[in-house]
Amino acid sequence: MHPIGWDSFGLPAENAAIKRGADPRAWTYENIAQQLASMRRYACSFDWDRILHTSDPEYYRWNQWIFNRMHERGLAYRKPSLVNWCPSCQTVLANEQVVDGLCERCDSVVTKKKLTQWYFKTTDYADRLLDDMAQLEGKWPGKVLTMQRNWIGRSNGADVVFAIEGRAEPVTVYTTRPDTLYGATFFVVAADSDLAAELASGADEATQAAFADYVEAVRRVSEIDRLATDRPKTGVFLNRYAVNPVNDEQIPIYAADYVLPDYGHGAIMAVPAHDQRDLDFAKVFGLPVQVVVDVRGEDGEPLPDPGVTFEATAGDGVLVNSGPLDGLRKAEAIARIIEILGGKGLGKAATNYRLRDWLISRQRYWGTPIPIVYCDTCGEVRVPDKALPVELPPAAGLDMQPKGTSPLGGASDWVRVECPQCGGPATRDTDTMDTFVDSSWYFLRYTSIGRDDVPFDVAEVEKWLPVDQYVGGVTHAILHLLYSRFVTKVLFDMGMVSFTEPFTRLLNQGMVIMNGSAMSKSRGNLVRLSDQLVEHGVDAVRLTLVFAGPPEDDIDWADVSASGSARFLARAWRLSGDVTSPVGVEVSGGDPALRAATHRTVHEVAGLIESFRFNVAVARVMELVNAVRKVIDNPRPDGTGGGGDPAVREATEAVAIMLSLFAPYTAEDMWSRLGLEPCVSLAGWPVVDEALLVTETVTCVVQVAGKVRDRIEVPAGIGADELRELALARPAVQKALGEKGIRTVVVRQPRLVNVVPA
């Protein structure tokens, strides 16, 4: 199955439509029609009966259906949170869509906004998303696996409970280094957390004012600046104290922006001696540095005091100044302190993740409506499955300009509905779903195009999936691939699919670039493939793309030659006109060398194609074409060779079949000129005669001290002893050895002998 579809909802389509004053729907489908025509020109062999567009109501109703299932399971929920906001797109973004502090789509600087939004609970699946990657090891690019692992960012440590002076409730912090608890000299809460605000409100007026100023300053810092690690540490003392649970020491509480509100508990114990960030902060505020781990350098000498050097010692070592932990190494100390704290109810082992829940609401028009209505009496109510799809209202009459709230809010007739539960007045959710929801399960839908009773036929999915070979750009290393893996696992838990990973093997294909950089309209370095097509033909362009290099590499169009490809195709094509033997001629009498070359090539090319080494496969076919040409042009007196040699027909037919994968038009024409029918694409792969793969004699290289001194033609099945004797008897070997004796002789029959002199 080789289906094709359009992930046709989303911002690019909507923004382009707004720019042109067009209806996003009309604009999108016109573009799809153009792209489809273009794909057909390129002779893409998709299964044109399995097409889908994610912006079709027949498709997106099932997004809503999946949303409902998530909602039933508590995997879709709303919460107020500080979210990523793109001021240009005027919508929220998922964490994954913020790249270096910039909007993934438009490169605007992302800001923060407190909003109540819909989330999918990806964090519930963090462990499985991480651990199931074992199935993908060796089948996905290691790079992608590493990126996903880092993104999920699991860390092991402990929760530790600190009492707060003047506050009834203690505060829990997460740390990966509970062993350094005795070295905690201050306490930091995230400046933009509720906890910080509360702690500040209990302080004196001057502190409150200072805190308010600081929070305001933090808000103004853009996401880009906040991410700069070399930024000096800032913060404000809250004039409050926490109590270290192991020694009852009072430590001052600061609010700072280097602690994040939504990781761990939004508060930390600061151990400046053994954490560089804490040390940087301590330096700015003149806070004490207490060494509790004796960390040694490579030379075994103790590393210098961090309090002096301001270089934190973060490594392993023996605990000191730490009461019951003294003398233990890091790992032992961690286990021991967790035990001690656990006994007092003041701490326990804990795991944390960098991964956040998936924010799926978007304040935009061109997407899947969220199937929820809000009722004054019933609250948040799911639109029943039988009432799906909740179709998008027509764009006509709506204000499509991004303004921070969904354009759907303007469709008053659409917004006002009856509550599905009580029949009372209710309003629809006016946000639409992130388009990554659309693409997170589309591969399942391909098995069941046209079904209007289920999102997909479970039996068909069982038959076809998981996807054997997925191909996509590395740009989706985290986004699409993580979301698809998540949704697949949810569907697995629902009993709808029997596998936990959607894509068995993954290939990251490269891009076509020009003169070293990505092509772009603004740079004006666009290679117009349509022009190339007119100039050299579809087959030549296709062949150029596969021959240029390994598929995962970028292709610099400046480095390759479509005219060279065209020339090769013409050379191959001419062979078919030079074959004079009839269809079905008995090949056994043909030129044996050419026959061997043909079968060897067919055999090798098959393996190369299966391992995606198309560039090498093409080179092998070129080689064979050259060999056939030689035989055709050199008829021999004994009647072999020339266009009438049956081996020439056999080879040329094989060339046509092999080329049909890359250059279908040329191959079909060759096939027809060879008198064959109906067409090469139905011909099937040539059967390899194993007997022709074995060669009778091979060239054995004879080395003396690793240097090639001679070559011998030997039978392929020659024995080691016989070959050794043969090699040692060679005059060239004797000459190279001279007076020296022989230390040892390495024999790798039948191809190599290496004589090692004494």
Add this chain to the structure above:
RNA sequence: GCCCCCGUAGCCCAAUGGCAGAGGCAGGCGCCUUAAAAGCGCUCCAGUGCGGGUUCGAGUCCCGCCGGGGGUACCA
């Protein structure tokens, strides 16, 4: 800063630890042609980024550099 990948001929790229070159592009010479193009034939071109190590033998494995690309970076 940390992690990963890659450095082979003028260029793109091949080479289960075993003859560094399969294929192509570009260049040169020749044949064909009235001429040119196309085609055909021949040919030039590197010792594999640098320095060590392992091995009978290293482009390939290991260590350290240099260069290029990518990922990631206050996640406690």
